[in-house]
Amino acid sequence: MNDVARHAGVGLKTVSRVVNGEPRVSPAMLKKVLTAIEELGFRPHEGARVLRRGRTACVGLVLGDVADPFYSVLTRAVERTARANGHLLFTASSEEDPEQERQLVQALCAGRVDGVIIVPTGGDHSYLAPDVAAGISVVFVDRPVQGIDADVVLSANVDGARQGVAHLIQQGHRRIGYLGDAEKIFTAVEREQGYRRALADAGLPYDPALVARGRADPEFVHAGLQRMLDGPEPATAVFTGNNRTTVAVLRELAARGDRRTALVGFDDFELADLLEPGVTVVAQDAAVLGRSAADLLFQRLGGDRSQAHTIEIPTRLIPRGSGEIPPATA
Amino acid sequence: MNDVARHAGVGLKTVSRVVNGEPRVSPAMLKKVLTAIEELGFRPHEGARVLRRGRTACVGLVLGDVADPFYSVLTRAVERTARANGHLLFTASSEEDPEQERQLVQALCAGRVDGVIIVPTGGDHSYLAPDVAAGISVVFVDRPVQGIDADVVLSANVDGARQGVAHLIQQGHRRIGYLGDAEKIFTAVEREQGYRRALADAGLPYDPALVARGRADPEFVHAGLQRMLDGPEPATAVFTGNNRTTVAVLRELAARGDRRTALVGFDDFELADLLEPGVTVVAQDAAVLGRSAADLLFQRLGGDRSQAHTIEIPTRLIPRGSGEIPPATA
DNA sequence: ATAGGCGCTGATAACGTTGTCGGCGTGAAC
DNA sequence: GTTCACGCCGACAACGTTATCAGCGCCTAT
Numbered sequence: 001m002n003d004v005a006r007h008a009g010v011g012l013k014t015v016s017r018v019v020n021g022e023p024r025v026s027p028a029m030l031k032k033v034l035t036a037i038e039e040l041g042f043r044p045h046e047g048a049r050v051l052r053r054g055r056t057a058c059v060g061l062v063l064g065d066v067a068d069p070f071y072s073v074l075t076r077a078v079e080r081t082a083r084a085n086g087h088l089l090f091t092a093s094s095e096e097d098p099e100q101e102r103q104l105v106q107a108l109c110a111g112r113v114d115g116v117i118i119v120p121t122g123g124d125h126s127y128l129a130p131d132v133a134a135g136i137s138v139v140f141v142d143r144p145v146q147g148i149d150a151d152v153v154l155s156a157n158v159d160g161a162r163q164g165v166a167h168l169i170q171q172g173h174r175r176i177g178y179l180g181d182a183e184k185i186f187t188a189v190e191r192e193q194g195y196r197r198a199l200a201d202a203g204l205p206y207d208p209a210l211v212a213r214g215r216a217d218p219e220f221v222h223a224g225l226q227r228m229l230d231g232p233e234p235a236t237a238v239f240t241g242n243n244r245t246t247v248a249v250l251r252e253l254a255a256r257g258d259r260r261t262a263l264v265g266f267d268d269f270e271l272a273d274l275l276e277p278g279v280t281v282v283a284q285d286a287a288v289l290g291r292s293a294a295d296l297l298f299q300r301l302g303g304d305r306s307q308a309h310t311i312e313i314p315t316r317l318i319p320r321g322s323g324e325i326p327p328a329t330a
Numbered sequence: 331m332n333d334v335a336r337h338a339g340v341g342l343k344t345v346s347r348v349v350n351g352e353p354r355v356s357p358a359m360l361k362k363v364l365t366a367i368e369e370l371g372f373r374p375h376e377g378a379r380v381l382r383r384g385r386t387a388c389v390g391l392v393l394g395d396v397a398d399p400f401y402s403v404l405t406r407a408v409e410r411t412a413r414a415n416g417h418l419l420f421t422a423s424s425e426e427d428p429e430q431e432r433q434l435v436q437a438l439c440a441g442r443v444d445g446v447i448i449v450p451t452g453g454d455h456s457y458l459a460p461d462v463a464a465g466i467s468v469v470f471v472d473r474p475v476q477g478i479d480a481d482v483v484l485s486a487n488v489d490g491a492r493q494g495v496a497h498l499i500q501q502g503h504r505r506i507g508y509l510g511d512a513e514k515i516f517t518a519v520e521r522e523q524g525y526r527r528a529l530a531d532a533g534l535p536y537d538p539a540l541v542a543r544g545r546a547d548p549e550f551v552h553a554g555l556q557r558m559l560d561g562p563e564p565a566t567a568v569f570t571g572n573n574r575t576t577v578a579v580l581r582e583l584a585a586r587g588d589r590r591t592a593l594v595g596f597d598d599f600e601l602a603d604l605l606e607p608g609v610t611v612v613a614q615d616a617a618v619l620g621r622s623a624a625d626l627l628f629q630r631l632g633g634d635r636s637q638a639h640t641i642e643i644p645t646r647l648i649p650r651g652s653g654e655i656p657p658a659t660a
Numbered sequence: 661a662t663a664g665g666c667g668c669t670g671a672t673a674a675c676g677t678t679g680t681c682g683g684c685g686t687g688a689a690c
Numbered sequence: 691g692t693t694c695a696c697g698c699c700g701a702c703a704a705c706g707t708t709a710t711c712a713g714c715g716c717c718t719a720t
Contacts, residue, residue: 017678025699045677046677047381047441048441049441051706066406090420091420111378254604270399271577347669375707379706
């Protein structure tokens with residue numbers, strides 16, 4: 001910038017004014033500076049600007065996995081909102097590891113971003129206190145969090161799951177299996193809760209033998225389904241707690257040649273409607289989740305100091321057929 | 331940091347040394363500084379560090395749409411590699427708009443990142459020259475670029491498409507339609523080229539009536555398929571130039587109740603194997619594409635000044651059934 | 661015993677930008 | 691004719707860090 005000032009024969013501050021589009025610059029000066037900038041190929045140094053102004057015009061997003069369709073849609077929504085507010089977006093995947101999440105969040109907070117949106121992996125987030133005190137805004141999405149008071153945006157997990165399982169019960173199923181994420185993941189606990197509530201509402205017993213919790217990999221799903229479907233009192237329907245698990249179950253059912261077991265999944269996914277039968281799901285709106293979280297964040301960045309909000313986004317049951325397979329007449 | 335130094339009763343530079351883990355610090359000093367940092371809840375200011383050191387430890391990625399599975403897998407691979415090299419990742423979606431891409435890239439270059447990976451939307455990228463001159467490394471992926479000499483990582487588009495169409499021809503198809511992206515998108519041109527080459531190799535005529543180019547939205551696909559399938563000499567098979575188009579075509583075929591038209595798509599997608607029939611695809615390896623691009627970028631950041639490389643990642647035909655539907659015996 | 665080397669520390673000057681403030685014209689008002 | 695106001699400009703300090711360099715002990719080799 002110094003070079004530009006010299007080259008244009010003006011003061012340093014005048015260049016700064018031009019670069020920032022400040023109003024009180026005479027046309028003559030403006031022209032001189034502009035051509036000097038052009039000739040030297042000058043680009044303002046964002047780092048220095050950040051140092052001086054204290055704001056980065058960047059926000060961060062930390063989630064489990066960008067390649068998970070649910071999160072990639074959420075990411076997209078956050079990015080859109082960020083851009084609409086003149087901010088750039090950092091994205092980072094925690095791979096569901098609390099320690100990695102912590103490192104990423106701290107790296108982001110270290111002067112790189114004005115605010116962060118986090119899909120927390122669980123555990124205590126009180127380590128964020130210094131950063132919040134330092135003026136960084138934090139919003140949690142998809143899962144709530146302990147150890148810190150902050151805005152949270154959630155799906156209606158319990159009720160959504162309850163609704164999905166109720167749909168199966170309504171179709172005549174009495175033995176309904178549940179496969180979902182490990183217990184350390186909040187949404188898994190909530191959705192299993194919804195599963196139990198639906199059973200209780202219908203006066204059906206809760207059978208731990210029909211419940212499997214773990215990562216959505218083929219081995220886990222294979223073992224889980226085997227246990228539920230090949231026992232003496234097999235399940236006639238399965239409720240899955242997330243996207244990844246639903247797909248893994250579909251694959252496993254196909255591998256077993258099983259077309260009789262009914263299925264309802266939490267979270268919609270692409271092509272669910274084109275499979276045969278179409279997969280009935282409890283859809284959560286990832287875009288709305290992301291947008292709401294981002295909106296909250298920018299409200300905070302805009303100076304909103306009100307009490308922490310918790311927003312719950314409703315889910316929607318989309319019947320497509322896979323839930324309507326009647327139980328085998330025993 | 332000044333506060334920490336005062337609080338610990340040591341010099342400023344000593345605190346700096348501790349923060350940076352430099353070796354020549356006595357244990358006594360180390361302890362004092364560490365407790366002072368703890369007590370004050372001090373976090374080093376990344377912006378200032380950037381200003382001083384000239385490196386940001388961040389890289390940028392600009393692509394069409396993070397929510398497109400192909401790009402989200404690519405993103406994931408880039409992110410992994412970036413983290414392995416101690417860098418954070420900025421992601422931004424250009425929405426296939428050259429002007430928006432340009433703005434994003436420039437925003438990233440303005441002191442925020444050490445290097446950028448770009449899925450170019452086309453057009454001239456010579457505007458990057460000043461940034462490159464300023465030491466920012468640039469790698470292009472998925473599509474090549476004009477106006478600048480830089481590393482490029484591509485899929486084997488022409489040959490992949492040729493192979494996919496050849497598969498249809500081998501199954502007995504003689505009238506094969508093509509649906510793909512608009513001409514401004516490089517990969518679309520390449521893949522259409524592969525389509526034509528396969529036809530030529532088999533001595534089949536090229537019929538413009540069987541070609542449709544445009545965005546993968548339902549209206550476009552509806553119109554395109556209608557034209558190809560409802561004419562006097564209908565196509566018996568369709569080759570689609572990308573992921574999004576393939577899915578849209580599947581949806582349209584389902585809506586038409588059409589189970590006879592064969593289909594091969596460029597680019598694999600989740601659940602392609604579970605549809606009935608399974609969708610035959612020419613798979614490109616998004617993860618390898620992303621990783622290769624990131625590897626190249628970090629080589630450059632590591633000081634590699636050799637001539638620009640162009641890497642082509644081979645594709646793989648995955649037959650799953652949809653390509654093997656025989657043409658209706660006319 | 662003394663010089664030289666080495667390990668550790670701290671003062672100081674950058675990095676590139678923006679905010680503050682004072683200065684210098686020019687025009688208007690008394 | 692003087693004063694005041696106002697629009698425009700530039701010198702200077704400051705943001706929080708790191709690199710450079712000089713200083714200060716202590717140990718070793720002569």
